[in-house]
Amino acid sequence: MNIKKIGMLTSYRHIAKRTDWLWQQTPQQFGSWRNIQIDAQAEKPDFLLLYQFDFPKNNKQSSWIDKLRRKPQNLETDVKSLLRDVPKERIIYLLREPPLEEIVENNKNNYQVAQQYCGYISGPDDFAPHPGYMPAIWYHNNAxxxxxxxxxxxxxxxxxxxxxxxxxxxxxxxxxxxxxxxxxxxxxxxxxxxxxxxxxxxxxxxxxxxxxxxxxxxxxxxxxxxxxxxxxxxxxxxxxxxxxxxxxxxxxxxxxxxxxxxxxxxxxxxxxxxxxxxxxxxxxxxxxxxxxxxxxxxxxxxxxxxxxxxxxxxxxx
The missing domain is CATH 3.40.50.11660 (Glycosyl transferase family 10, C-terminal domain)
Structure with missing residues (x-):
């Protein structure tokens, strides 16, 4: 079987640098599940998952970009440099935050910008390009x-x-x-x-x-x-x-x-x-x-x- 490696990019700081993200959600070693392997930090993945990734707004640097870059660059340069040369049709954007009144405009901005870089865009609300239920993750440490x-x-x-x-x-x-x-x-x-x-x-x-x-x-x-x-x-x-x-x-x-x-x-x-x-x-x-x-x-x-x-x-x- 041809195993496809999936990288991950997120704005959730507690998992942003974890190599073993989701490895506890499979009975196999190193994040393997049937035809895929989730390897969040993979340098050259076959697919890239943008998991609740907050894009910069209005072509300005946001806090997470400031920490990644010493010198300011434009939005397109910054985002593309993070996408690990994965083609657009193999980049998946999953938004998981609910459309609360206080953040709904931020969610809409993420969807809008994601259309420039991602082949599939989904989230738990009606204004997502592909409205959908959030696939399950869990927070128990059990195998x-x-x-x-x-x-x-x-x-x-x-x-x-x-x-x-x-x-x-x-x-x-x-x-x-x-x-x-x-x-x-x-x-x-x-x-x-x-x-x-x-x-x-x-x-x-x-x-x-x-x-x-x-x-x-x-x-x-x-x-x-x-x-x-x-x-x-x-x-x-x-x-x-x-x-x-x-x-x-x-x-x-x-x-x-x-x-x-x-x-x-x-x-x-x-x-x-x-x-x-x-x-x-x-x-x-x-x-x-x-x-x-x-x-x-x-x-x-x-x-x-x-x-x-x-x-x-x-x-x-």
């Missing part, structure tokens, strides 16, 4: 084979929520308000995350999300955006892969991707939502009823929705 073959981990606590203290958009602030509301109630749950405000009774930050999900029957999986038919994020994948039953707040995309009964719908982020969480988490009965659906959803995430599988199918076209 693929372990996730694929493992039995249900021991469940000892009712519910967890892993989130952050980000407050830069109205949707983020709404989520923080819901933390306050939930903690003022009688709902028993453990809160984890980075940058949470001091008033939030947090159990701390986690180096591996598995530790804040696997021991719990339920996980609050609350998206930053729930207003279109495309957006669904790793919050749902992470919970299901840890054998949690997600109590999910998000748009309808999840219903089209996952089997019925594999997650519960949180109706609102207000008192009604608190009452629903309290009812569900008071007993593990909902989890036991959903156990088979969770098992089915996990296999769909691992083998079908997996970004590596998406890339493999793209290359095969």
């Amino acid at each position: 693929f084979r372990e996730l694929n073959e493992m039995p249900v981990p021991e469940k000892v606590f009712p519910c967890s929520w892993i989130t952050s203290g980000i407050s830069r958009t109205a949707n983020h602030r709404r989520r923080l308000k819901f933390i306050e509301l939930l903690q003022a109630s009688e709902v028993k749950f453990h809160l984890y995350g980075r940058g949470l405000p001091t008033w939030a009774k947090s159990s701390g930050e986690l180096g591996n999300k598995w530790h804040g999900m696997a021991p719990y029957y339920y996980n609050l999986s609350i998206e930053n955006y729930a207003d279109n038919d495309w957006y669904v994020s790793e919050k749902l994948w992470d919970a299901l892969l840890a054998w949690c039953l997600p109590i999910y707040y998000g748009g309808p995309a999840a219903d089209k991707l996952l089997p019925p009964g594999s997650f519960l719908r949180l109706p609102t982020l207000d008192e009604k939502g608190v009452a629903y969480i309290q009812e569900v988490t008071a007993t593990p009965d909902f989890w036991y009823a959903a156990k088979d659906a969770i098992a089915e959803a996990r296999q769909i995430i691992l083998h079908k929705l997996n970004l590596l599988n998406w890339l493999s199918e793209f290359v095969s076209q």
